[in-house]
Amino acid sequence: MSVREREGTADSFADVERLLTRLEPPPVPPGLSARVLARTSRAQAPGWPGRLVLALLGGLLAAVLAAVSGYAAGRELVYSGALELLRLGLEERELFWAAPVDYLLALGEALPWGWLAATGLSVAAAVVATRPLGRAAGRGQPV
Amino acid sequence: MRRQATRLVAAAVVALAVLAAVAGTALGARGATADNAQALRALSLDAPAASPVATAPRPGFTAIVGRVAAVREQGLLVRTPEGLVTVRVLPRTVIKRAGERVELAALQRGDGVLVVGKLTERGVLRAWGIRARPPGAARGQAAPSAPGPSGGE
Numbered sequence: 494m495s496v497r498e499r500e501g502t503a504d505s506f507a508d509v510e511r512l513l514t515r516l517e518p519p520p521v522p523p524g525l526s527a528r529v530l531a532r533t534s535r536a537q538a539p540g541w542p543g544r545l546v547l548a549l550l551g552g553l554l555a556a557v558l559a560a561v562s563g564y565a566a567g568r569e570l571v572y573s574g575a576l577e578l579l580r581l582g583l584e585e586r587e588l589f590w591a592a593p594v595d596y597l598l599a600l601g602e603a604l605p606w607g608w609l610a611a612t613g614l615s616v617a618a619a620v621v622a623t624r625p626l627g628r629a630a631g632r633g634q635p636v
Numbered sequence: 637m638r639r640q641a642t643r644l645v646a647a648a649v650v651a652l653a654v655l656a657a658v659a660g661t662a663l664g665a666r667g668a669t670a671d672n673a674q675a676l677r678a679l680s681l682d683a684p685a686a687s688p689v690a691t692a693p694r695p696g697f698t699a700i701v702g703r704v705a706a707v708r709e710q711g712l713l714v715r716t717p718e719g720l721v722t723v724r725v726l727p728r729t730v731i732k733r734a735g736e737r738v739e740l741a742a743l744q745r746g747d748g749v750l751v752v753g754k755l756t757e758r759g760v761l762r763a764w765g766i767r768a769r770p771p772g773a774a775r776g777q778a779a780p781s782a783p784g785p786s787g788g789e
Contacts, residue, residue, distance in 0.1 A: 545642075548646075549645065549649065552646075552649035552650070552652075552653065553649060553652070555653055556649065556652045556653035556656045557656070559653045559654075559656045559657035559660065560656035560657065560659065560660035561660065562657075562660070563656065563657040563658065563659070563660025563661040563663075563664065564660040564661070564663055564664035564667075565664060566660075566661050566664060567660065567661040567662060567663060567664025567665035567666070567667075567668065568664040568665065568667060568668040569664075570661070570664075570665055570668075571664075571665050571668035571669055571672065571699070572668060572699060573697065573698065573699060574697060574698055574699030574752035574753075575697075576665060577699055577750060577752045577765060577767065578697075578752050578764060578765065581730050581732075581752070581764070581765040581767075584730075584732075585730045585737070588728065588730050588764070588765070591728050592728065599697050599754065599764060602696060602697040602754075603697040603698075603752075612657045612660070612661065613657075615653065615657065616650075616653045616654055616657050618653075619649060619650050619652075619653030619654075620650050620653075622649075623645075623646040623649045623650055624646075626642050626643070626645055626646035626649075
């Protein structure tokens, strides 16, 4: 390459640089961010049905657990005498009012706390498991 | 529309769990009551003499079911499927026979009883409540509603 050709190339680069510095950033089209976000959400959509099915199955499993633990709690309520103590307390109020603290302590001792807690936790698990369903509805996610 | 359907499904699953818990508890209690009633029917005072409870439930609040083997001044001797249990009646003890509030002396040998109370280390049950049913009474009339073959399981 001759000296003249080299100088010509350098001049053209400088010209391009000068032109670029004059350029201004184009204005952002209105609603661009919203459109990008909408497309991103649509791209995630295929994952949602799977999550929703999982949430549904989790909720149903929790319901089954609630039934099983409730059944055990019911049996223990009878065998421990807690149910009968409650009935007697309701039928004969004086049993309670004669010694309320003693009555409550006895009831607290008789109640099958473990099974009752398991039943309550199962119901709570059903609520937690179905939360994604509620959130999907709230955000308008495609189902 | 879809939002509402999704929310409805979520609410239905939670409602199902609550319903399952309540129904399960009721079924369990009903089943245990039926089991205990059956055990009570099978219990006879004419069988060979029972020794003091062989498989005593652990001390603490409990329920026993059985038949009155003897009425004493301060309590009862109750025959359960596991053996004899001494029941101490306290001033606050509520005793009901055939649905009526009665005194200890109204109980009779052979009555089916459900006793709830606190079992001491010595194996004496300090009764809070006694529900008795005369032998041969229709079910539900005197209703030891939850007679159990053993207590404190």
